[in-house]
Amino acid sequence: MAIAELEKLRNVGILGQGGSGKTSLGEAMLFTAGATQRLGRVLDGTSVFDHEPEEVKHHVSISTAFHSLNWTKHPMTLVDTPGYAAFLADSINCLRAFGGAVFVLNPMVGLRVESERLWIEANEQRIGRIFFVNKMDHEPADAHERVNSLLETLEAKGLCLQLPIGAEAEFKGVVDLLSMKAYLYESDTGKSSEAEIPADLKETAEKMRLALIEAVSETDDALLEKYLDGQELSLDELKRALRKATLERQVFPILFGSSTRQIGIDRLLDAVADYLPSPIDEGEPEGKNPATGEAEKRKPDPSAPFSAYVFKTISDPFAGKLSVMRVMSGTLNHDGACYNSNKQSKEKIAHMFRLEGKKQEPAKDVSVGDIVAAAKLKDITTGDTLCDEKAPIQYAGPPRFSPVISFALEPKSKVDEEKVPQGLHRMMEEDLTIEVHRDEETRDFILSGMGQQHIEIIVEKLKRKYGADVVLKAPKVPYKETIRGKASAQGRLKKQTGGRGQFGDTWLRVEPLPHGAGFEFVDEIVGGAIPRNYIPAVEKGIREAMTGGYLAGYPMVDLRVTLYDGSYHDVDSSDMAFKIAASLGFKNAVEKAKPVLLEPIMNMDVTVPDECMGDVIGDLNSRRGKVLGMDTKGHSQIIKSKVPMSEVLKYAPDLRALTSGRGEFHLEFSHYEELPGHLAEKVIKDAQARKSAEQQEH
């Protein structure tokens, strides 16, 4: 790509909280620019961005999608990102693909934690942003004033470039405060015409224009001098200064419109071209030299050494793995040869594609600024850097997300059971927030993810893409058992069946050990009461008995068992006899040593808006939670607590209900604690019921 063309290129993310209208806005931008022939609608399932079957079914964006357009000779690639917390990891990873973004606001709904999280992440990635106040056909007349409280929370200096004309159903267009022109829109076609500023808005418009010009001139010393000197500032001068200040993230322009009614979309496209960065404006990306570890930069120039960062992986059962990358510098060799500096392996890229919704268009001459995908690369994962082998560089990988909730998946049939691990493995390539392990006892797959909705969607995809059908079950809480007292007991096996009998006799002492100590076996046999060769069998018998638990079938931990006496028979004793004798002795001793159940306690941080704090704390108390402290973050509070895992297995929907969807939480294992008596009784009863049901089955 020539430099002049590169200067016009805009890679633009569409960011904002769940349901703010990002996908609808992307569709309106594509249609207005003529990139699509009809306006895609999320609710009708006709969106080119929300094209996955699960997105169509649930009317939410689940993963990031891409589409390009052309506007006033500016090629643009739009990146539509999900906004709901369960899918935010993909949005955050994709921030690396673009240097500018449209941040969608809904003043009526207010800001949810997702908006704040995205805003902070975008600050860190140094992304220039324009605010788009969407759904103006639903906003009351004072929307432009109420935006201020949202900006305060985000600690962002916003500048209103427009004044909305009309409100709610009567929302008709906008006054452009820089040119002092009004734009009125035909209903539902997106076509606008210039008009006089309505008389009742003239005074407000004048006032707002003055404030805008003052704010813009304050960003530039020369301009400020001119302004204070009373000289007229030209439209060009103002725009240039506003562009510079937006690129430097000193200010964030604010525009208004309606995506579904296509009002203000052409103005927004103009603003993207005018104020958001080209790849050149994004500056020099910084990585490190993989050999020396020294920091290195690359020029955003087609003739610089090639480098690209893989920010996303798409797994498809038929097409295979698609690695989506942003070219950070240089041009890809014509033969497609490059080097994966993370895996230290050579790659050869046969074909590159541009992603246009669900379609893939061949891409030629791939160079700096491009967002492209390559199929079936050998050994590549999200977060890798591809580069020129002669000029290796490695960009920082994606942030880590720790899953907050786990569910058990039970395969419906034997065939499903075989397909589940493979399907989940493929899905883990594209979704870095999933963790999976197998429950040794139930053979269920334990799937951990970012929220209940996230897990449910994974289960749907598992069936659609990999043909693996599973039942989603709340996970079993991994209780454990231990003892609180010290006791001794005998375990004796004596059987005479026909010929050779079985004989083993052990005396065992059990005593508790501190938390986390596990298991200790002490052999105190003296004088050959039990021959040495049977001692390992005794230990084995105890270990097996511990795994099976005593109270409710949960593994026992934190205890010491001492074998201090016993007897044997010359003919009838065997390893097997001593193993059984020891396990009997162990159970007899544990029975007298005050056995108890232990439950996992989690560290939980809940982020909620100030006004919901009382309700959330009350609810935490009713879940046996202990509030440890509070942190303030903007208009939100972070409540730090310790809470038993069994009480928060399905916390997500409850928190959603308590906070109208504005709360967020994070869980992490902390430690084990004794389960209170009445709850322990219930767990024991359930276990007994399970056991007798199993016995009846056999």
Ligand SMILES: Nc1nc2c(ncn2[C@@H]2O[C@H](COP(=O)(O)OP(=O)(O)OP(=O)(O)O)[C@@H](O)[C@H]2O)c(=O)[nH]1
């Ligand atoms: N009245 C009105 N409704 C809108 C507008 N924009 C979007 N919507 C509706 O708002 C809902 C959410 O729109 P989406 O475009 O899916 O929102 P989103 O931000 O992409 O949502 P996620 O990707 O799931 O976070 C849909 O029902 C849209 O029809 C608008 O300008 N006016």
Ligand SMILES: [Mg+2]
């Ligand atoms: Mg969406």
